[in-house]
Amino acid sequence: MAATSLEVWGDPIAHSLSPALHTAAYRHLGWDWTYGRRRVDEERFTAELAGLDDRFRGLSLTMPLKSAAYRAAARRDARAELTCAVNTLRLTPDGPIGFNTDVGGVVAALREEGMDAVAEARIVGAGATATSALVALAELGAQRVEVAARRPLAVAGLEALGERIGIAVTPVSLAASTFADVPLTIATLPGDARVATHTADGLAGSGGRLLDVVYGHWPTSLSEAWEAAGNRAVSGATMLLHQAVLQIRVFATGDVTEPLPDEQSVVAVMRRALVGG
Structure with missing residues (x-):
């Protein structure tokens, strides 16, 4: 029996728009696949993964499961290895293969904004998503990145990653009131x-364009400040869309670089689903 079941796991998970995105794509492609959601915390992850039968083709993972999925993967793509985070598991008889499609989602979202090359930037926050953002900036050619965090010491891991990928990372306090342009x-x-x-x-006054990875709590305090300053603020919905496209590539062939059939039309259908159209 061909594996046709997929799910997104996380905690919380009720807010996830992934089922709408994936279902729209599968329907458009004529694939008899189902995509659901399951509330799974880190403590239950290993048991839930072990309990899946051969109907399951793959999983999307959101917080707080990206580290657990990384550890569970038998093999990983280069982006997952760099970030130590997996948000996509392709289930195979030889074990799960892990991918990080968040990096590609950030890259594609920025390119939609006309930012094909970025020499310097700022990241706000120093958690797991910041790691994916840093790798995405490296792929766009960034050489200098300032990281604003509540605890500048928390930036140490990003500084170490920056050394590996050729970016000078500078920590600054999120309690400051002035920042470099x-x-x-x-x-x-x-x-x-x-x-x-x-x-x-x-x-907002020094930060140029804002890509805020949030999409479920919009507007955010930062996006409101950006708009008040007359600067453009973009939600994470576009990032979510493009990382989902990469996930579907993985689920289809196991190759994140292999485009879907008529991928432009698939993206258009998914974009309409994202806004409920």
Whole structure:
């Protein structure tokens, strides 16, 4: 029996738009695949994964499961190895293969904004998503990245990664009110995170264009500051769309670089599903 079942796992998970995106794509492609959601925390992840039968083709993983999925993968793609994070598992008889499609999602979202090359940028936050953002910036040619974090010591891991991929990472305090001028800011904070007004205004006034990876809690305190400053702020919905396209490539062939049949029309259908059209 061909494996046709897929799911997105995380905790919380009810807010996820992935089922709508994937279902629209599968229907358009004429694939008899189903894509559901399951609330799974890190403690239950290993048991839930072991309990899947051969109907399951793959999984999408969101917080807090990206590290657990990384550890579970028998093999991983280069982006997953760099970030130590897996958000996609292709299930095979030889064990799960792990991918990080968040990196490609950031790259594609920025390219939609006309940012095909970025020399310097700022990342707000120092968690797992910041790691994917840093690798994405490296792929776009960045050489210098400032990371604004509540605890600058938390940036140490990003500094070490920056050394490996050729980016000079500079930590700064998120409590500051003035920042260096950059053409691009990528915010990786949770959607409900509040940023002090003086900090948000300082970031917005010096931060160029904003890509905020949040899509479920919009607007955010940062996007509101950006709009007040007259600067463009983009939600993470476009990133979500493009990383989902890469996931579907993985689920289809196991090759994240192999385009889907008539991929432009698939993306258009998914984009309409994203806004409920």
